[in-house]
Amino acid sequence: MKEVNAALSGAKAKILKALAHQTRIYMVEKLSGGEKCVCEFVGETGLDFSTVSKHLAILKDAGIVRDDKRGQKVFYSLKVPCITNFLGCIETIIKSNLEEQSSMFK
Amino acid sequence: MKEVNAALSGAKAKILKALAHQTRIYMVEKLSGGEKCVCEFVGETGLDFSTVSKHLAILKDAGIVRDDKRGQKVFYSLKVPCITNFLGCIETIIKSNLEEQSSMFK
DNA sequence: CGGTTATTTGGTTATATTACCAAATAACAA
DNA sequence: TTGTTATTTGGTAATATAACCAAATAACCG
Numbered sequence: 001m002k003e004v005n006a007a008l009s010g011a012k013a014k015i016l017k018a019l020a021h022q023t024r025i026y027m028v029e030k031l032s033g034g035e036k037c038v039c040e041f042v043g044e045t046g047l048d049f050s051t052v053s054k055h056l057a058i059l060k061d062a063g064i065v066r067d068d069k070r071g072q073k074v075f076y077s078l079k080v081p082c083i084t085n086f087l088g089c090i091e092t093i094i095k096s097n098l099e100e101q102s103s104m105f106k
Numbered sequence: 107m108k109e110v111n112a113a114l115s116g117a118k119a120k121i122l123k124a125l126a127h128q129t130r131i132y133m134v135e136k137l138s139g140g141e142k143c144v145c146e147f148v149g150e151t152g153l154d155f156s157t158v159s160k161h162l163a164i165l166k167d168a169g170i171v172r173d174d175k176r177g178q179k180v181f182y183s184l185k186v187p188c189i190t191n192f193l194g195c196i197e198t199i200i201k202s203n204l205e206e207q208s209s210m211f212k
Numbered sequence: 213c214g215g216t217t218a219t220t221t222g223g224t225t226a227t228a229t230t231a232c233c234a235a236a237t238a239a240c241a242a
Numbered sequence: 243t244t245g246t247t248a249t250t251t252g253g254t255a256a257t258a259t260a261a262c263c264a265a266a267t268a269a270c271c272g
Contacts, residue, residue: 001151005132012196013128020122021260026107026115038219045107051261053220063203072218072269080202082195089188090118096186097169127230144249157231159250178239178248 018062023047024055025087027076031065032084035077124168129153130161131193133182137171138190141183 001009019025023045030036030044041052056076059065064083068075078084107115125131129151136142136150147158162182165171170189174181184190 001129001132006128009128009132009135011200012131012193013126015196015199016122016126016131017259020119020126022112022115022119023107023260025118025122026111029115039217042218048262049219050221050263053218054260057220063199063206069219069268072216074219080195080199082198086192086195087118089186089192090121092188093121093169093186094117100169123229145247148248154232155249156233156251159248160230163250175238175249178246180249 015062015064018058018064019083021055021058023052024059027055027059028064028078028083029087031076031078032081035068035075037073037075039073121168121170124164124170125189127161127164129158130165133161133165134170134184134189135193137182137184138187141174141181143179143181145179 019028026045027041030041038049038052038056041047041056042049045052047055056065056067060067060076064078064080065076066079068077125134132151133147136147144155144158144162147153147162148155151158153161162171162173166173166182170184170186171182172185174183
C-alpha cells in the first residue's frame with residue numbers, strides 16, 4: 001500500500017477502533033442525548049470506575065467526545081454529531097444480516 | 107447494562123470491529139469503486155495472500171461485503187453503500203482533530 | 213485539616229487480533 | 243493427468259485490548 005493511503009487509512013482505523021467496542025458504542029449513543037458524567041455510566045454499565053474512565057479516555061483521544069470538569073464531576077459530551085448517522089448505517093447492516101439468516105430457513 | 111442494550115451494542119460492535127483495521131478500511135474504500143478480486147488487493151497492499159483473504163473474510167462475515175467466485179478468481183463487492191457515507195464522517199473527525207492540534211501552536 | 217466523593221493512572225492477567233508460513237482445495241490449461 | 247494460478251484454512255508467535263484491583267489526584271464538605 002502507498003504510504004499516503006496507509007497513513008490516511010491508519011488515521012481512520014484509529015477512530016473506528018475507538019468506536020469498536022460494545023461499551024463505547026453504548027456510551028456514544030447515550031451521549032447523543034446530551035452530556036453525562038462518568039458516574040452515570042458506571043451506574044448504567046455496572047463496570048468498574050476505572051474501566052469506564054478508560055473507555056471514555058479512548059473516545060476522547062480519538063476526538064469523538066470532549067470532557068468538561070465541573071466540581072468533582074467530569075462531564076463528557078459528543079463532539080461530532082455525524083457519528084449518530086453513522087450508527088444508523090450499522091443498523092441497516094444488522095437488519096440485512098438478520099433477513100438473510102432467516103431466509104435460509106424458508 | 108440491560109441485556110437488550112448489550113445485545114444491540116454488541117451486534118454493532120461486531121460490525122465496527124470488522125471495519126476497524128487500516129487494511130480493511132482501505133479495502134472498503136476501494137470496493138466503493140466496484141468489485142475487486144483477492145489478487146488485486148494482494149498486489150496493492152503487499153500483504154500475504156492468506157492475510158488478505160482473512161481480512162476479506164472478516165468483512166464478509168460482518169455482512170459488509172459479498173463474494174462471487176468466477177473461474178479461479180473470487181470477486182468481492184460492497185454490500186452496503188452507506189458505509190461510504192460513514193467514512194465521510196470519520197474524515198470530518200480527522201480534520202477537526204488536525205485543526206485542534208495545529209491551533210495549539212498559535 | 214480530615215474525610216468523602218469522583219475520577220484517573222499504573223499494574224497484572226486473560227483474551228483477542230494480526231501477520232506470516234505451510235498445507236489443502238479448486239478451477240483451469242497443457 | 244500434471245502443473246499452475248487463485249484462494250482458503252490451520253498453526254504459531256508477536257502484539258494489542260480489556261477488565262479488575264490498588265493507589266494517586268482533585269474538589270468539596272464539615
